[in-house]
Amino acid sequence: MTTSLPSSTRDRRRIRTRRELAASAVRLFEERGFAETTVEDIAEAADYSASTFFRMFSRKEDAAFHDMPDRLVALQADLDAAGDAPLWPTLRAALMAHAETWEEDDSDFAAARVRLFHLEPALASRYLEYCQDYELWIAELVTRRVGAEPLAAQLAGICIAGALRSAFRVQASSASAKTRLSVVDYLEDAFRLLEAGPLGALSGRR
Amino acid sequence: MTTSLPSSTRDRRRIRTRRELAASAVRLFEERGFAETTVEDIAEAADYSASTFFRMFSRKEDAAFHDMPDRLVALQADLDAAGDAPLWPTLRAALMAHAETWEEDDSDFAAARVRLFHLEPALASRYLEYCQDYELWIAELVTRRVGAEPLAAQLAGICIAGALRSAFRVQASSASAKTRLSVVDYLEDAFRLLEAGPLGALSGRR
């Protein structure tokens, strides 16, 4: 997974501010709920003003998604690096690697976020928008690389991004820590199901 | 497609109010944009107060989706009516019939809505939430009817609802009226692609 280092002091400062606000937001959202947390609260808890919050994020929900735009950029870079290799294996591998990076760094923070994405309606809604970005990105990729028809490309994008989404969704809802697997394990299964045809489940076959 | 008739005068009155507000909202959203239309404007244009608007819809965006909850209920009724017939053919037919009802009644209103769902970010976001309701409904159905594993059921829900969504998406983006097909045609193609395996597009096969 490629990550570009921020250049100037100002850029680094900006990243740090975003991360601090994000941490403060996720913590407060978990403690007292999304609606019960004001932007003022978030900003103050991280020693910033509300003005600064809105300079960093365009909406209150976005604080919980501070690294999402970067993640898609990193994914694009990985795909570019693979050059002209067959598309599906490349994409599959890139998405697996991408899912692995979710839990690295601060795994508590990551887990809290996934919980929130599935529990807080306002965050769930924003989450779906980001998932749509993945769908459209994949559709565009498929169009460009193999010249698929619009409908086929869109559907492929939805299904592949859907594999990722279903993996996170099932992991978030598997309550007991004993049966709980890593997202990567679920994703591997999801990709296998997709390759075998996702309608297989409907005819009762395993 | 089964539609239950509202019983009391109050229920019918309520439906009428909702429809009037919805029509007024969609018209204004198209004329001057979502952000440039206030709830006050919508209510006044339909001769109601803002209070009444919020009694009918919990959010400003919801006015453009006034019949969505009913649509899912109707779909459920269709599925129930089919009894124990094989799941996929039944579901497929029900969704095709469901898509057909989209354009009936007022086709201008329907077309305007689809345009808005794809152009206005706030409405696009809400639209995705409703699509997720379809995903979850299908997943639940698959679980109950064929006892699929959670991951397989979720993925099937996402892919099948995704076929519907991709059909609407592609139809909305096909600019010229000449090449533009009905949603039903696109949906038929999407289901075919799903049955053949949605990853087919990635290996360049047609």
Added chain:
DNA sequence: TCAAAACTGAGAGTCACTGTCAATACGCAA
């Protein structure tokens, strides 16, 4: 026809979000 229940509009209040402005901090050249 009457009482209970639901519906309605009005008004006040909170908070997300936008835009502006002056003060400050920083990056860079001399």
Added chain:
DNA sequence: TTGCGTATTGACAGTGACTCTCAGTTTTGA
């Protein structure tokens, strides 16, 4: 190091979505 131009910050005011409450009216069921 000093000074200049630029970016960043917080304070402030304003709009509009949304919530809640209350009083007046309409509808429902007996």
